[in-house]
């Protein structure tokens with residue numbers, strides 16, 4: 001388990017502690033100080049703990065929406081829900 005910056009290697013002085021720990025994995029949640037390329041010419045602020053990597057795409061003329069503990073709880077729930085959906089359901093023969 002480690003931080004995932006979408007394949008980028010970030011140094012400690014390139015990331016910022018958001019001030020709370022992830023309720024899912026207990027790791028401190030960090031965010032990139034600058035937008036990172038996420039492919040297709042897009043840039044995004046990336047935030048990561050050990051179980052979630054979240055990015056906020058940059059939109060012209062709009063501020064990045066700040067990542068808060070409340071929002072992070074939502075991201076963890078989304079990731080958990082997706083993992084559960086990937087579990088194949090047993091086919092009913094009844």
Ligand SMILES: [Zn+2]
Nearest residue numbers: 022025049051
């Ligand atoms: Zn986590």
